[in-house]
Amino acid sequence: MSNSPTDPGSARGGRPTSSDVAQRAGVSRTAVSFAYNDPAKISTATRDRIMAAADELGYTPDPLARMLKHRKTGTLGLLLPQDIAQVMQNPYYAQFITGIGHVCEREGMTLLLCPPLRNSMLKAIPYAAVDGFIVTGLEADRGEVAELRRRKIPFVLVDSEPVTDVPSVEADDDKGGYDLVRHILELGHTRIAFLIFESGPDQPNLGYRGPLKRRFAGAERALAEQDLSLTSAGVVTVEAPCTRSGGYTATLDLMAGQAPPTAIVAFSDIMAVGALDALKSLNLPVPAAVSVVGYDDQPEAEWTQPRLTTIRQPIEAKGRLAGDFLVAAIRGESQHPRQLLHGALVVRDSSGQAPPT
Amino acid sequence: MSNSPTDPGSARGGRPTSSDVAQRAGVSRTAVSFAYNDPAKISTATRDRIMAAADELGYTPDPLARMLKHRKTGTLGLLLPQDIAQVMQNPYYAQFITGIGHVCEREGMTLLLCPPLRNSMLKAIPYAAVDGFIVTGLEADRGEVAELRRRKIPFVLVDSEPVTDVPSVEADDDKGGYDLVRHILELGHTRIAFLIFESGPDQPNLGYRGPLKRRFAGAERALAEQDLSLTSAGVVTVEAPCTRSGGYTATLDLMAGQAPPTAIVAFSDIMAVGALDALKSLNLPVPAAVSVVGYDDQPEAEWTQPRLTTIRQPIEAKGRLAGDFLVAAIRGESQHPRQLLHGALVVRDSSGQAPPT
DNA sequence: TCCGATTACTAACACGAGTAAGTACGAGGA
DNA sequence: TCCTCGTACTTACTCGTGTTAGTAATCGGA
Numbered sequence: 001m002s003n004s005p006t007d008p009g010s011a012r013g014g015r016p017t018s019s020d021v022a023q024r025a026g027v028s029r030t031a032v033s034f035a036y037n038d039p040a041k042i043s044t045a046t047r048d049r050i051m052a053a054a055d056e057l058g059y060t061p062d063p064l065a066r067m068l069k070h071r072k073t074g075t076l077g078l079l080l081p082q083d084i085a086q087v088m089q090n091p092y093y094a095q096f097i098t099g100i101g102h103v104c105e106r107e108g109m110t111l112l113l114c115p116p117l118r119n120s121m122l123k124a125i126p127y128a129a130v131d132g133f134i135v136t137g138l139e140a141d142r143g144e145v146a147e148l149r150r151r152k153i154p155f156v157l158v159d160s161e162p163v164t165d166v167p168s169v170e171a172d173d174d175k176g177g178y179d180l181v182r183h184i185l186e187l188g189h190t191r192i193a194f195l196i197f198e199s200g201p202d203q204p205n206l207g208y209r210g211p212l213k214r215r216f217a218g219a220e221r222a223l224a225e226q227d228l229s230l231t232s233a234g235v236v237t238v239e240a241p242c243t244r245s246g247g248y249t250a251t252l253d254l255m256a257g258q259a260p261p262t263a264i265v266a267f268s269d270i271m272a273v274g275a276l277d278a279l280k281s282l283n284l285p286v287p288a289a290v291s292v293v294g295y296d297d298q299p300e301a302e303w304t305q306p307r308l309t310t311i312r313q314p315i316e317a318k319g320r321l322a323g324d325f326l327v328a329a330i331r332g333e334s335q336h337p338r339q340l341l342h343g344a345l346v347v348r349d350s351s352g353q354a355p356p357t
Numbered sequence: 358m359s360n361s362p363t364d365p366g367s368a369r370g371g372r373p374t375s376s377d378v379a380q381r382a383g384v385s386r387t388a389v390s391f392a393y394n395d396p397a398k399i400s401t402a403t404r405d406r407i408m409a410a411a412d413e414l415g416y417t418p419d420p421l422a423r424m425l426k427h428r429k430t431g432t433l434g435l436l437l438p439q440d441i442a443q444v445m446q447n448p449y450y451a452q453f454i455t456g457i458g459h460v461c462e463r464e465g466m467t468l469l470l471c472p473p474l475r476n477s478m479l480k481a482i483p484y485a486a487v488d489g490f491i492v493t494g495l496e497a498d499r500g501e502v503a504e505l506r507r508r509k510i511p512f513v514l515v516d517s518e519p520v521t522d523v524p525s526v527e528a529d530d531d532k533g534g535y536d537l538v539r540h541i542l543e544l545g546h547t548r549i550a551f552l553i554f555e556s557g558p559d560q561p562n563l564g565y566r567g568p569l570k571r572r573f574a575g576a577e578r579a580l581a582e583q584d585l586s587l588t589s590a591g592v593v594t595v596e597a598p599c600t601r602s603g604g605y606t607a608t609l610d611l612m613a614g615q616a617p618p619t620a621i622v623a624f625s626d627i628m629a630v631g632a633l634d635a636l637k638s639l640n641l642p643v644p645a646a647v648s649v650v651g652y653d654d655q656p657e658a659e660w661t662q663p664r665l666t667t668i669r670q671p672i673e674a675k676g677r678l679a680g681d682f683l684v685a686a687i688r689g690e691s692q693h694p695r696q697l698l699h700g701a702l703v704v705r706d707s708s709g710q711a712p713p714t
Numbered sequence: 715t716c717c718g719a720t721t722a723c724t725a726a727c728a729c730g731a732g733t734a735a736g737t738a739c740g741a742g743g744a
Numbered sequence: 745t746c747c748t749c750g751t752a753c754t755t756a757c758t759c760g761t762g763t764t765a766g767t768a769a770t771c772g773g774a
Contacts, residue, residue: 015509017730028754033732043752058507063486064425065730069759073421074484075469084458084468094445101441104472110485111441111470112432115461127431128467129420129486150415152372273660303630303660374760385724390762400722422760425729 016057025053036061067129075110076100076326077130079144081137083115090242091270091298092315096158099319100134107327122147132330134158134322138210154329156322159211167325167334169318171341173211176311177218177267179345180293183309184263185226188354189291191234193254193261194219195271197242215267215295234259240271247274255282255290262290262354269294269301269310276304276350287352297346306349313343373414382410393418424486432467433457433683434487436501438494440472447599448627448655449672453515456676457491464684479504489687491515491679495567511686513679516568519695524682526675528698530568533668534575534624536702537650540666541620542583545711546648548591550611550618551576552628554599572624572652591616597628604631612639612647619647619711626651626658626667633661633707644709654703663706670700 022029027046034041035050042050053059067073078100080087087093097111104111112130117123122143125133132154138144145163148155157168184192196212216230223229230237238254240246247266251274254260266272272294276286284290286306294301297312321339328334379386384403391399392407399407410416424430435457437444444450454468461468469487474480479500482490489511495501502520505512514525541549553569573587580586587594595611597603604623608631611617623629629651636643643649643663651658654669678696685694 019730029731030733030754031752034753037732041752046752058509060483060508062425062730063484064421064430065759066732067486068419068421068425068730068761069732071759073486075486083462085455085462086458088451088455088458091451094448094451098442098445101443101445101472104470105440105442108474110472110481113461113468113470115458115467117465124467126417127420129424129430129432151417152415300660303657305662376760386761387724387763388722391723394762398722403722419760422729423762425731425760426762428729 015062016059018059018061020057021050021054021059024057025050064129073129073131074108075112075130076104076323077112077114077128077133079121079124079128079133079135080113080115081121084113087113087115091300092268092296095298095315096136096319099316099321100323102320103323103327109327125151125153132156132326134319134326135160136322154326154334156326156329158318158322161210162338165336167329167336168338169321169325169341170339171211171313171318171343173214173343174218174221176295176313176343176345177215178222179218179343180215180265180295180311181219181222182225183345183347183351184265184291184293185222185228187263187291187352189261189263190226190228190354191259191261192236192263192265194230194235194237195247195250195254195264195266195275196237196239197246197268197271212267219265234261236261242268242271244270244274244277247271248278249274251275251278252282255279255284260290263351264290264292266293267295269296269298269308272308272310272350273300273304276306276308286350289355291351291354293351301346301348304350309348309351310346311343312346314341317341372419373416375416375418377414378407378411378416381414382407421486430486430488431465432469432487433461433680434469434471434485434490436478436481436485436490436492437470437472438478441470444470444472448657449625449653452655452672453493453676456673456678457680459677460680460684466684482508482510489513489683491683492517511683513683513686515675515679518567522693524686524693525695526678526682526698527696528568528670528675528700530571530700531575531578533652533670533700534572535579536575536700537572537622537652537668538576538579539582540702540704540708541622541648541650542579542585544620544648544709546618546620547583547585547711548616548618549593549620549622551587551592551594552604552607552621552623552625552632553594553596554603554625554628569624576622591618593618599625599628601627601631601634604628605635606631608632608635609639612636612641617647620708621647621649623650624652626653626655626665629665629667629707630657630661633663633665643707646712648708648711650708658703658705661707666705666708667703668700669703671698674698 018029018032022032027050031042031046032050035047039047100111112128114124114128117127125147133148134156135144136158138157138160157163157166159170160168162168220230228235238250240250251264264275266275272292275292279286279290286292294308294310296315297310301308301310318341325337375386375389379389384407388399388403389407392404396404457468469485471481471485474484482504490505491513492501493515495514495517514520514523516527517525519525577587585592595607597607608621621632623632629649632649633643636647641647651665651667653672654667658665658667675698682694
């Protein structure tokens with residue numbers, strides 16, 4: 001109303017600043033800052049006057065400016081390998097984020113979901129205002145690690161290949177793969193199909209990254225004990241999208257083949273559920289005709305008919321540890337810890353003795 | 358190495374700034390900025406020199422400083438009513454965030470999860486560096502709306518009571534409640550139990566907020582058509598935590614009562630699943646002895662045995678619309694749209710004719 | 715040879731705050 | 745009266761960047 005258009009500090013359409021409040025209360029901008037951050041440094045009378053002025057103008061300190069000054073954002077960044085929509089459809093991530101959430105609650109921090117920018121995780125890094133990153137589903141090339149190092153931003157790797165001097169959280173996927181396949185072999189199966197997620201090079205067990213690679217390594221160890229390998233007759237590997245329908249379609253294809261498997265090892269519960277769907281539609285009893293096992297022990301595993309044998313993985317603990325490590329790294333307390341989490345075979349009803357030949 | 362300790366611009370432990378790069382390349386700081394943001398304004402030769410210097414020093418523009426200058430963060434804020442860990446355990450939110458995720462992808466934005474700070478959504482607002490908020494699960498008192506208005510931050514309300522001049526997305530929970538109960542009544546049920554989430558005042562249908570309140574209103578309309586009400590004999594309302602075990606325990610209690618219900622109306626699928634568990638453990642066939650219906654049509658609803666009758670709610674669309682509205686509001690294009698989304702009754706196998714008395 | 719016009723760059727201000735160092739003032743002690 | 749000393753406040757610098765306005769050098773044209 002009384003603002004001349006050239007008046008610089010006044011609310012010219014935008015939000016009021018501390019200068020506006022200072023002017024209105026007849027004090028310096030510093031006094032306004034003190035009123036908010038260090039009330040002891042100012043008389044209660046002027047403090048009240050300042051607060052009243054702030055209230056009338058609708059002033060509120062700008063979070064960005066504070067962050068810039070303090071060099072602290074109060075947010076953890078979660079660097080994702082896929083778009084948010086894809087990630088959230090995967091129950092794995094819901095559990096993982098739950099774990100991080102516990103840390104956020106304890107520390108009073110927020111969580112920023114950072115999907116790739118123009119299909120690149122690397123490009124997403126420079127645009128995130130965070131105190132540090134939790135990096136998950138890292139691509140093989142590792143440009144991201146170099147970039148994060150360049151930037152001197154604290155970060156934690158999850159389910160990635162080990163990198164020196166970087167805190168990391170891993171699961172014993174090798175042992176998981178081993179336990180799962182050994183369980184199947186002990187039941188007498190010899191015609192085994194591996195149902196795996198994501199696309200990779202066409203040579204199995206070569207070029208797979210992260211957890212998948214390690215699960216395969218464990219599987220191969222178990223197979224070797226029975227003088228089998230991933231390339232033995234009867235052992236096949238099929239790739240499909242990590243969805244229920246992906247597992248469904250792949251299983252239909254498998255069972256239509258020459259010598260269909262008697263055991264399907266899915267490296268994801270959700271794909272295993274799809275496999276169960278397919279076998280049901282083919283009227284093949286599980287586990288009498290075909291055994292099915294999954295991985296992760298997500299809640300679905302207990303609801304299927306029959307209930308799913310799987311590897312329980314402490315996903316939530318993984319998130320929590322990653323959060324703890326990151327917070328420690330941000331505080332500079334980090335000793336570059338590396339934690340290996342253990343899974344366990346959960347035998348339910350979907351795996352049984354191989355049918356007589 | 359060659360930095361004197363009083364040298365102000367040099368990397369004194371921290372990250373290098375554009376001044377450092379400028380000094381190293383023998384140009385002004387402005388030139389460095391141009392090299393990154395407007396290469397046309399600078400000769401290619403010096404641009405290369407600047408980039409080389411930046412590379413050697415490991416320089417990278419500070420996202421916070423950019424945001425402050427541009428008055429734009431490139432992130433949407435999701436203001437949550439509970440801690441991240443609690444929210445992520447609820448499949449509802451996973452779907453909702455999926456919807457927002459589509460918008461984030463299209464706009465190239467990130468998503469900030471803002472849980473309450475010291476049990477207060479209101480206190481979380483000032484600490485978030487976002488371009489706008491999606492507000493969900495708002496408490497009844499509405500302090501948050503006033504605060505967001507004060508701050509002049511764009512925001513969108515989801516599943517809240519209507520507020521004038523604020524974009525909002527709602528579902529027709531009233532119709533959902535009506536359809537669900539009408540379905541049950543048409544099957545001849547008269548002894549009905551409502552299984553609802555969260556704690557409220559002890560008088561049912563009074564003081565409930567948001568969606569729950571509207572679902573009850575719809576339910577009451579349907580009941581009235583049969584000359585029944587929420588306080589009729591045979592109609593009970595039970596509150597329990599919104600979890601599988603919450604539904605389980607509550608149902609056990611219900612069935613142990615004098616005149617146990619023949620229909621259980623859960624206002625959440627996950628509680629309905631718990632109810633099914635309980636009935637199974639009591640050897641009560643569903644729907645022959647007791648019908649069970651849920652709400653939301655989450656993926657679980659199709660996996661249960663029997664498959665669950667429920668109200669399909671377009672949760673993902675809700676998130677997507679909220680995102681769209683928020684982006685429009687941030688751009689200043691907003692006409693304060695209000696969208697009402699429609700659900701639909703999905704009849705599966707868990708609801709059937711009431712047993713003969 | 716002198717005049718615009720273009721190119722290539724810089725100085726100076728802005729974004730919105732926090733904070734060390736400095737100043738004016740009144741009270742209290744010698 | 746003079747000299748502390750504490751209180752209450754301000755001046756001036758800082759965080760790291762974007763960008764307008766302005767200047768020195770170069771070029772083409774007459």
